Amino acid sequence: MIPTALARKARRVRRGVPVLMYHLVSDEPVPASFSRWRVTPQVFRRQVETLRRLRFSTVTAGDLDRALRGERPLPPRPVHITFDDGYVDCLRHAAPILQGAGMTATMYVVAGLVGGRSRWMADEGVDLPLLDRAGLRELEQAGVECQSHSLTHPRLATRPDAEVADELVRSREVLEDVTGHPVTSLAYPHGSYDDRVRAIAGESGYTTAYTTQPGKALGSDDLLALPRVKVDGRDRHATFVARVVTGQHVGARVRGLVRTPEGVAR
Template sequence: MVFTVLWVVILGAIIVFYTKFCKRIPILMYHRIATVPGERNSLPPEKFKEQLDYLQQHGYNPITLIDLYKHYSHQVPLPPKPVILTFDDGYEDNYLTALPLLRERNMRATVFPIANWVGKENKWENFNHQLTRTMNWNQLKAWRAAGMEIGSHTLEHPFLTQCDETRLDKEFRDSKAILQENLGSTIEFLCYPYGFFDDKTIHAARKNGYKGALAIYDNAPLWRQDLFALPRIPIPSKQPLWEFALKVSRFHIVFILLRKLERSGKRLFCKF
């Protein structure tokens, strides 16, 4: 009993300390905004709308990655309750469905197209996904003209930790060049496919002129934040609103701790 109380007090103290001093900005990860049964990464439009309404009603301000960079690097102030909305792969439904919902609410977001897969079917991976199209160049230009941000999701969407230095350079350098040439604006951020990265990946991203990169962690760091391995928060298709509220809140640490506990539990369970 004494131990339980002690643990609750310690955990409470950590949460209070963390929420007061760690100014982590939630970076949400979306893929498709569409109703696709059985696909964890496709969020139905009505759920996306519900989440945007929640953000608006609770005073959250979606910012872009360049805002985040300026804040971390040059101490440029941010609006209250900042949050970042990101879309991987650049699906056409981001333009057709998500963009109007974002514009209605005057919200900003970042999309990461795969440079060699712009305006094509999503055949870069064979995971039995339902086929769909990605945004074409005109749609990407309209996305940017609406005040949204665009970053690179590499040339071909490879597993970066399996690439040698030459391939990493090619993926990062050429995707940046193709996107810049077709869109007429600077590409400053990178999103690692599948979220996978290591020291070599970070080095190559820096070397090829990016200002930062987005990752996915199995075990998200609670405190340290590297601009070239920014942790993201996945928003799955069945995301309940209460959990979404927790994910964007100052009490996000509870979510990270729950994930760490869940993963440790699974590892322990797998041993038996």
């Protein structure tokens, strides 16, 4: 008999939904500490084309929320593409590529820094421009929905209850004012959360929340602690495909087994 843990892992690989976690899509150089979070437009275009050729269908945060609750079915081979932070270059580069492929995505926005810079990474020498209110609306018109990445991008698990609640409630208020639609999905900044933060997120009106824990999302998961599949800008294309298929970093082990319509992924 297959051990229960192994059976659960196999089910996640077979039936789970990959929620891809991107940050920056840009040609501009970045400090080495941020290189894993930057994907060039050329690489991003190839990844999107691979998803299209493999017949993946993009779904929104709301689509996935309802499906995981058993309220509606998903299309065959669903994938949820997400971006964290709200960088200007994602509007310049990622949105046109997605729109050209007929795909949607979700941008998790640091609501209190709209129109500002990535000041939470100042100590690492990373200073990137963030979309302003007009840019966020343009992003939505291109098919990329805006949801919450907190107000100022703190490590929520290290902050007191009142501050966590303020970060999450005010972020929703800002973004709902900008977009005109409900904001009920959250990506925890730095992946920082615990049971206390999770509870406050639910009390603050969020119905789904994403972590940085690796894996595909299943209906049996805690909807306020969903896993994602990290896209690393340093990876080869085979590793990207392997991550999408398995939810894990296993490119070396499956190279030669994962094939696209163009042949073996490289």
